[in-house]
Amino acid sequence: MHIETIQLLADPVRLHIVDVLRSGEQSVNDIVGTVKIDQSGVSRHLRILHEGGFVDVRPDGQRRMYSLRPEPFRELDAWISGYRHLWGARLDRFGEALVRRQTAKVTSRKERKQR
Amino acid sequence: MTSAGPAAQRTITIERTYKADIADVWALWTTKEGFESWWGPEGFRVDVYELDARVGGALDYDMIADAPEQVEAMKRMGQAVSHKTHGTFTELRPRERLVLTHIIDFLPGVTPYESTLIAEFFPAGDRVRMVVTLHPMHDEMFTRMQVAGFTSQLTKLDRRFGATAG
Numbered sequence: 001m002h003i004e005t006i007q008l009l010a011d012p013v014r015l016h017i018v019d020v021l022r023s024g025e026q027s028v029n030d031i032v033g034t035v036k037i038d039q040s041g042v043s044r045h046l047r048i049l050h051e052g053g054f055v056d057v058r059p060d061g062q063r064r065m066y067s068l069r070p071e072p073f074r075e076l077d078a079w080i081s082g083y084r085h086l087w088g089a090r091l092d093r094f095g096e097a098l099v100r101r102q103t104a105k106v107t108s109r110k111e112r113k114q115r
Numbered sequence: 116m117t118s119a120g121p122a123a124q125r126t127i128t129i130e131r132t133y134k135a136d137i138a139d140v141w142a143l144w145t146t147k148e149g150f151e152s153w154w155g156p157e158g159f160r161v162d163v164y165e166l167d168a169r170v171g172g173a174l175d176y177d178m179i180a181d182a183p184e185q186v187e188a189m190k191r192m193g194q195a196v197s198h199k200t201h202g203t204f205t206e207l208r209p210r211e212r213l214v215l216t217h218i219i220d221f222l223p224g225v226t227p228y229e230s231t232l233i234a235e236f237f238p239a240g241d242r243v244r245m246v247v248t249l250h251p252m253h254d255e256m257f258t259r260m261q262v263a264g265f266t267s268q269l270t271k272l273d274r275r276f277g278a279t280a281g
Contacts, residue, residue: 010252012228015125083251084127089157090256091131091247097143097152098135105139 005072006079008052013037014045018054018068025067027060130246137238140245141210144234150174156256158182167204174202174215178259200255211236217255230255 009015013035020026020034032042046066049055055066133140143149145168155161155178163176179197180186189196198221206214212235220227232255233248251257 006252006257010228015252080127080251083254083257084129086156086256087127087129087247087249090153091129091245093153094143094245095131095133097149098133098139100152101139101143101149102135 004052005075008048008054009076011045013041014049017042017045017049021055021066021068025065027063027065029063031066125252126248126250128246128248130244132242132244134242136241137210137236137243140236140243144168144213144215150176156259158185159259161200168207170204170207172204172207174204176200176202202255205231206233210238219253219255219258228253230258 009018016035017031020031028039028042028046031046032039035042046055046057050057050066052072053069054072056069058065143153145166147163147166150166151161151163154176158180160179160181161176162179163174165173165175167173176199177197178200180189186196200217201220202215202217204213205216206212212233215232215234217230217232218227219230230253231250233246235246235248237244237246
């Protein structure tokens with residue numbers, strides 16, 4: 001997983017554009033209509049997405065049509081599995097902290113009884 | 116992973132069932148010593164200086180790299196070894212559900228954004244099922260990793276934790 005891939009998608013507008021393209025190929029105008037920022041902004045983000053390998057572009061008469069490429073999403077998918085493991089490890093620590101907490105409680109209860 | 120829509124596809128859900136009292140589970144999220152006892156990515160610890168467990172209440176702490184290799188990685192990246200972190204309990208229903216929102220404002224060149232984590236609790240008998248919903252791209256933990264520059268080591272960590280992760 002390349003950090004660039006994540007950084008590229010960590011932008012709310014680009015994430016939105018990617019969502020819009022999930023339903024299939026779209027023209028810049030269609031994307032502008034949905035994303036609700038001006039065309040130059042959308043074009044800039046599309047260029048970044050294109051350079052990052054997220055989208056393909058093809059001319060259709062006067063229009064430029066954009067669509068998603070599967071490769072970075074496969075990469076993301078693999079990465080998310082790893083991320084899931086990391087959070088799994090974190091919840092293991094949660095479980096261990098829980099056991100320590102319960103043990104401490106039982107111990108102090110016993111000590112109280114002995115007094 | 117759910118598939119209800121684009122937003123849902125970007126979240127992941129991790130759940131665990133612990134043999135524990137809901138009061139203890141809740142305390143690990145909503146008390147200073149409880150939170151400090153487990154929060155933080157591998158190689159980091161936290162020092163909480165404010166934890167106000169009510170809606171709109173603050174959760175402010177220092178996230179501190181404390182494993183030698185993490186300290187080294189942070190230094191190499193020119194990052195501070197300790198970082199003030201600001202969070203808020205944006206939703207809170209005692210012993211049922213909490214939503215923790217962090218402000219990610221320490222990424223150079225990146226507009227500050229919010230990272231949201233939802234934790235839900237379902238007690239049943241002597242067990243509690245805990246469901247944590249995350250947005251990996253905007254998760255505080257991942258962002259820390261990214262800053263520290265060791266996301267490339269994810270694979271290594273996977274191998275290490277593979278046996279226990281679920």
